[in-house]
Structure formats: structure tokens, C-alpha cells
Amino acid sequence: MAKREGYFGEFGGRFVSELLIPALDKLWEQYKKAIKDPSYKKEYQALLHDYAGRPTHLYFAANLSAIHKARIYLKREDTLHTGSHKINNTLGQALLARRMGKKRVIAETGAGQHGVATATAAAVLGLKAHVYMGEEDLRRQALNGFRMRLLGSTVEGVGGPTGTLRDAVNEALRDWSRTVDDTHYIVGSAIGPHPFPRIVRDFQSVIGKEARKQILAKEKRLPDMVSACVGGGSNAIGMFSGFVKDNVVLLGAEAGGRGDNPGQHSSSLSRGVPGILQGARTYLLQDSSGIVSPVHSVSAGLDYPGVGPEHAYLKSIGRAEYVSISDEQALEAFRVLSEVEGIIPALESSHAVAAAFDWINKARKKGLKDPLVIINLSGRGDKDVAEVQRILDGAGNEDH
Amino acid sequence: MKQELTPFTDYLLKRKETRGYLFVPYLALGDPDWQSSEEIVDLLIRSGADTIELGLPFSDPSADGPVLQRAFRRSLSHPFSRELVFQFLEKISRKHPDFKFSVMAYANLFHAAGFDEMLKRLYTLNVGGVIVPDVPLEEAPAPAPNRPDWIQFITPTTRPERLKAIVSVARGFIYLVSLKGTTGQSGFTLEPLRKTIQTIRKQTRVPILAGFGIRSAAHAQEAATVADGFIIGSRIHEIIEENLSNHSIMKQQLIEELKGILP
Ligand SMILES: Cc1ncc(COP(=O)(O)O)c(C=O)c1O
Numbered sequence: 042m043a044k045r046e047g048y049f050g051e052f053g054g055r056f057v058s059e060l061l062i063p064a065l066d067k068l069w070e071q072y073k074k075a076i077k078d079p080s081y082k083k084e085y086q087a088l089l090h091d092y093a094g095r096p097t098h099l100y101f102a103a104n105l106s107a108i109h110k111a112r113i114y115l116k117r118e119d120t121l122h123t124g125s126h127k128i129n130n131t132l133g134q135a136l137l138a139r140r141m142g143k144k145r146v147i148a149e150t151g152a153g154q155h156g157v158a159t160a161t162a163a164a165v166l167g168l169k170a171h172v173y174m175g176e177e178d179l180r181r182q183a184l185n186g187f188r189m190r191l192l193g194s195t196v197e198g199v200g201g202p203t204g205t206l207r208d209a210v211n212e213a214l215r216d217w218s219r220t221v222d223d224t225h226y227i228v229g230s231a232i233g234p235h236p237f238p239r240i241v242r243d244f245q246s247v248i249g250k251e252a253r254k255q256i257l258a259k260e261k262r263l264p265d266m267v268s269a270c271v272g273g274g275s276n277a278i279g280m281f282s283g284f285v286k287d288n289v290v291l292l293g294a295e296a297g298g299r300g301d302n303p304g305q306h307s308s309s310l311s312r313g314v315p316g317i318l319q320g321a322r323t324y325l326l327q328d329s330s331g332i333v334s335p336v337h338s339v340s341a342g343l344d345y346p347g348v349g350p351e352h353a354y355l356k357s358i359g360r361a362e363y364v365s366i367s368d369e370q371a372l373e374a375f376r377v378l379s380e381v382e383g384i385i386p387a388l389e390s391s392h393a394v395a396a397a398f399d400w401i402n403k404a405r406k407k408g409l410k411d412p413l414v415i416i417n418l419s420g421r422g423d424k425d426v427a428e429v430q431r432i433l434d435g436a437g438n439e440d441h
Numbered sequence: 442m443k444q445e446l447t448p449f450t451d452y453l454l455k456r457k458e459t460r461g462y463l464f465v466p467y468l469a470l471g472d473p474d475w476q477s478s479e480e481i482v483d484l485l486i487r488s489g490a491d492t493i494e495l496g497l498p499f500s501d502p503s504a505d506g507p508v509l510q511r512a513f514r515r516s517l518s519h520p521f522s523r524e525l526v527f528q529f530l531e532k533i534s535r536k537h538p539d540f541k542f543s544v545m546a547y548a549n550l551f552h553a554a555g556f557d558e559m560l561k562r563l564y565t566l567n568v569g570g571v572i573v574p575d576v577p578l579e580e581a582p583a584p585a586p587n588r589p590d591w592i593q594f595i596t597p598t599t600r601p602e603r604l605k606a607i608v609s610v611a612r613g614f615i616y617l618v619s620l621k622g623t624t625g626q627s628g629f630t631l632e633p634l635r636k637t638i639q640t641i642r643k644q645t646r647v648p649i650l651a652g653f654g655i656r657s658a659a660h661a662q663e664a665a666t667v668a669d670g671f672i673i674g675s676r677i678h679e680i681i682e683e684n685l686s687n688h689s690i691m692k693q694q695l696i697e698e699l700k701g702i703l704p
Binding site for chain 1: 577621
């Protein structure tokens with residue numbers, strides 16, 4: 042099949058209103074120009090380095106390694122300014138927005154990390170920001186809602202009491218179709234219509250690039266496996282892109298939630314089928330008529346019924362493996378990493394940690410000695426502490 | 442200018458001769474229930490609809506404003522499936538054999554059925570045109586015989602090059618999105634689109650229907666004169682929403698509202 046622009050194999054495309062097509066055309070054109078422009082590159086690099094705190098360390102987790110009889114490294118995206126990998130993308134896109142003469146940016150957010158990272162980038166680059174967040178997520182991540190306001194952004198709860206990330210994306214798309222002349226939509230994951238999955242991947246690819254260099258310097262060899270959590274899939278695709286051409290297992294951890302039934306998880310790749318949502322053809326959780334299913338995850342950032350189209354592609358060609366990690370497994374990994382390494386991870390990242398434990402266990406049983414793995418620690422857990430306390434106190438892990 | 446017109450375009454052009462414009466109500470199916478939808482379809486046809494845009498409910502209607510989002514939410518609050526849609530269409534197409542319907546659905550409903558399977562089936566059910574708001578020009582399936590016309594959109598952001606490409610493949614009617622935004626938005630006017638309309642007219646006889654934000658007699662009058670007619674949706678579902686507790690008043694109100702709006 043001929044390679045179509047904007048597609049990863051059969052996945053991707055631009056399934057949005059005709060209204061938005063000119064803006065997507067322009068974005069793609071301007072992006073291609075920008076990344077060849079030394080002044081843009083220089084400004085972006087300087088922000089990543091001096092402001093966001095790159096490169097992040099590749100930390101050898103000696104205690105975890107001893108427990109699991111493996112060599113486990115953590116890619117410390119959690120140490121970045123604002124607390125997650127999301128800043129890699131928002132700085133890149135906010136610079137692009139300014140270059141295109143846009144005065145205002147909008148964003149969707151799940152856990153609030155992308156909202157905070159957008160508000161931050163907007164503050165430092167002198168743009169106005171408005172963030173859409175599901176009402177359920179605003180409850181779970183109340184502090185992040187307040188943080189965005191402190192940073193000078195406006196925040197709007199959407200989707201009613203059960204509103205989550207998908208509602209926020211829908212609302213951001215609606216806003217953008219009204220305001221497209223002066224507004225740029227900073228999509229927060231490797232999702233949405235072309236060129237977003239490509240742009241976001243490129244901005245996040247710094248994770249994989251650094252990690253590859255760092256592991257070669259420390260271990261003189263490539264890892265056996267890299268793992269990352271997959272919500273929309275931006276931190277995962279950023280990590281994977283550094284190793285996709287190597288003989289390295291790419292392991293994506295999706296939210297397995299409370300079980301296999303529809304509405305209880307958000308494992309789009311492991312349990313979904315292809316469909317079209319929010320701009321792209323990709324794997325989706327849906328019923329047989331095409332109605333998109335409700336989803337659940339203990340982590341607001343993974344609570345999404347779709348997934349970035351490049352992951353759908355990597356799955357379809359068998360290049361990456363995707364596993365479903367339950368709320369319980371994620372909470373256990375959250376606890377272990379905190380107690381054993383003194384690092385409180387984001388609940389999202391905890392899924393990647395749990396998936397790595399499982400993988401190491403199986404690999405060792407198959408005879409692989411001292412597996413060498415990198416876990417992408419996409420964010421820190423400060424935002425989750427209150428919600429985890431609530432769950433541990435017995436309030437239960439229910440939707441509201 | 443020579444252009445092959447599809448049967449659905451022909452049908453619309455003929456209907457336009459009666460009053461000089463086309464009136465296309467939009468109805469989200471199943472709001473508030475299937476029985477009401479059937480009765481409202483009858484009522485809309487009696488009120489002079491030339492085709493009806495039947496909206497299939499979807500969980501994530503990202504091109505719709507609050508009124509039509511709530512309409513879909515009501516539709517999806519009871520069981521919904523593709524089979525139920527087909528059963529419904531069978532019923533109304535048997536009742537109105539000379540009437541051509543249109544179907545609006547988000548892309549995933551077509552994808553789940555298989556685009557061509559869905560189109561084939563709809564064609565057998567008196568559906569003349571399909572309207573898929575999240576499928577732009579490049580993603581549209583190629584035209585084929587015995588399929589409904591794939592309706593194209595022209596919007597205030599459509600630049601001349603693209604407009605030409607869209608109009609050259611337009612069949613059925615052209616959906617002219619009157620403003621930047623979502624359905625149900627206020628501030629309808631076709632003033633800024635007059636030139637666009639002239640440009641389209643030079644290229645095709647396919648009728649131009651204005652949609653998004655039409656809710657008054659003045660709007661309808663403007664669309665009937667500047668374009669070839671109009672699509673009216675949010676206003677209809679506002680009336681449905683305001684009268685959920687009494688369906689006969691709902692229908693009466695719909696009839697009166699349309700009388701007041703139609704030029
Ligand atoms: C820390 C962290 N990791 C991961 C994610 C999931 O996003 P993605 O899959 O795009 O990396 C989020 C989203 O909110 C997040 O906050």
C-alpha cells in the first residue's frame with residue numbers, strides 16, 4: 042500500500058470537520074519549516090535545557106534491581122519542571138503557536154499534567170491559555186486545577202460529573218473550530234488528527250534519544266526492554282522512538298482498571314478494535330455499533346478510550362507489545378517504588394513500573410539472566426497523593 | 442457547463458421548484474425515543490421538509506453544540522444499535538416511499554459497519570445523501586453507483602483552491618457551514634459568504650444548503666434567498682427538550698415553530 046501522508050500504516054488520518062483542515066495544513070507546513078530553522082531549534086533547546094531541566098537522568102534503581110534480579114533503570118521524566126514529560130511537548134508547540142502569530146492556546150487535560158504544562162509554557166512565552174478538564178478529573182486532581190489558575194490560565198470543567206479526558210478533547214475541538222483564527226490547540230498526547238501524532242512524537246522523542254545514549258554510556262549495550270505507560274501514548278512513543286530500530290522489546294502499559302468488562306478499564310490496544318475517534322483511525326473501546334465505551338482507570342491520565350495511531354500501527358505490525366495493568370497492580374507498584382527507591386511515581390507511570398516487573402519475571406523464567414530494562418517514569422506522584430490516600434483510607438476506587 | 446447530476450440532486454432541484462427554496466430539518470434519532478422520532482418525521486414531512494437529515498446518535502459529537510449533544514445523550518440513554526436504525530428507516534421509508542431521506546452520522550458509526558456496507562444498506566432505504574461531519578474531502582470514499590451521495594462541506598475557512606476541489610466532487614447538495622464553530626451557535630448570517638456562494642454557483646448546479654445557527658424566520662429568509670435553502674436542527678431539539686413531559690404539546694409546538702420560521 043502506498044504511504045499516505047498523515048498515516049501510520051492504516052492508522053491516523055485527519056478525521057475532523059472541514060472547518061479545521063486549513064489550520065491543520067498550516068500547522069504541518071509551519072512545523073516543517075520551524076524544525077529546519079536554527080533560531081527555532083535554538084530557542085526550543087534552550088528552554089528544554091535551562092527551563093524544563095533536560096537532560097533528565099537515567100537512574101540505576103539498585104534496590105529494585107536487587108529485588109527483581111534485573112538491572113532496572115528509571116528515565117527520570119518525573120524530575121522535569123511541572124513534574125512530567127508533558128512539558129517537552131508544550132514548550133515545542135507553544136513556541137510554534139507564537140511563531141504562527143497565535144495569541145491564545147487551548148488544551149485538554151486528563152490528570153492535569155498537560156494542562157499545567159500548557160499553562161506553564163503559555164506563561165513563559167506570553168500566551169493566553171484556556172484548559173478543558175473533565176469534571177471527574179478536576180475532582181481527582183483538584184490541585185492541578187488550582188495550579189493552572191495560579192499560572193494565569195483559565196480552566197473549564199466539562200462532560201458533567203463523569204467527565205474525563207475524552208470529554209475534554211471533544212470540548213477543545215469545539216473551541217478550536219470557533220477560534221481557529223487566533224488560537225492554537227496544544228494537543229497533549231500523540232493523538233488527534235495529523236499532524237498532531239507526528240508533532241507530539243517528535244517533541245517527546247527526546248526521551249528515547251537521551252535514554253539510548255545514556256544506557257550505552259552506562260552499560261555499553263542496549264536494554265532488553267523499555268517500558269512506558271500508554272494513555273494517549275505520548276511518553277511511550279517518545280521512549281519507543283529511540284529504540285524502534287533496535288532489537289529491543291517495546292512494552293506499553295495500558296490501564297486495566299478494575300477488570301475486563303466494558304467501562305472498567307481503558308485498554309484500547311489490548312482489548313479494543315479499530316475505529317475513528319477525535320481525528321484519527323486507531324484502536325478504540327466501542328460497542329458493535331460504534332458507540333465509544335465509557336472507560337475507567339485509577340489514573341486520570343490513562344482514562345481514555347482511544348490511543349495514538351502510531352501505537353495502533355506498532356501493534357498491528359507486531360513491533361510493540363501492549364499489556365493491561367490493573368488499578369491494583371499500579372497501586373502496588375506506586376507503593377513499592379516509593380518505599381524501596383524513595384521515588385513517588387505518578388499513578389500513570391506506576392503502570393509502566395508494574396508492567397516491567399511482570400515482564401522481567403517472565404523473561405527470567407524463560408532463561409534471560411539479569412534483564413536490562415528502562416522504565417520511563419513519565420511523571421511524579423505528588424498530584425496523586427491525595428487520591429491514593431482516599432483509596433487507601435477505604436473510600437474505594439469507584440467512579441463518582 | 443456540463444455536469445452529470447445524481448438522482449438525489451435531481452430530486453432536490455425538482456423539489457426546489459415548488460417554493461423556490463429547500464427546507465431540511467435535522468432530527469437526532471431517538472430523542473427522546475424512537476416512537477416520537479417516527480411521529481416527528483411524519484410531522485416534518487407534512488410541514489414541507491424536502492429531505493430530513495436523520496442524525497444517528499454518537500457518544501462523542503465533537504462538531505455539535507450543547508443542544509445537540511444533549512439530544513444525543515437522551516437518545517443514548519435507551520438501547521441503541523445499528524439494527525434499530527435500519528428497522529426505523531425501513532419503517533419510515535415504507536411509509537414515505539417517494540421521500541428521500543438523508544443520514545448524518547459521525548465517522549465511527551460508518552467505520553463500525555464498514556463504510557461501503559453501510560452506504561449500500563442505506564441506499565436501499567430511500568437515503569439519498571449522507572453527511573459525516575468528521576470526514577473531510579480527502580477521507581471521503583469514492584463515489585459508486587447505488588450508493589447515497591456523499592455530502593461535501595464548504596466552510597468559512599475553506600480557501601479557493603480547496604473550494605474548487607470540493608465543489609468538483611459535490612453531489613446531492615453542498616452543506617454550507619455558515620460560521621466557524623459548532624451547531625446551534627448564535628450570530629447566523631451569510632453576508633461574509635456571499636462571494637463563496639457565487640463562486641460555487643459558477644461551478645455547479647448542486648444546491649447549496651446553509652446550516653449552523655438557523656433559528657428564526659429572518660435567518661431562513663436570508664438562507665432561502667442567498668443560498669438554495671437551509672438546515673435547521675438545534676431549534677428543533679430545543680423544542681423537544683422543553684416539552685419532554687408532554688409529547689402532544691411538543692409536536693404542536695414544532696408545527697407552529699416551523700410555520701413561523703418557513704419563508
Ligand atoms: C505522568 C503522566 N504520564 C502519562 C500520562 C499519559 O499520557 P501519554 O500516554 O500521552 O504519555 C499522563 C497524562 O496525563 C501523565 O500525567
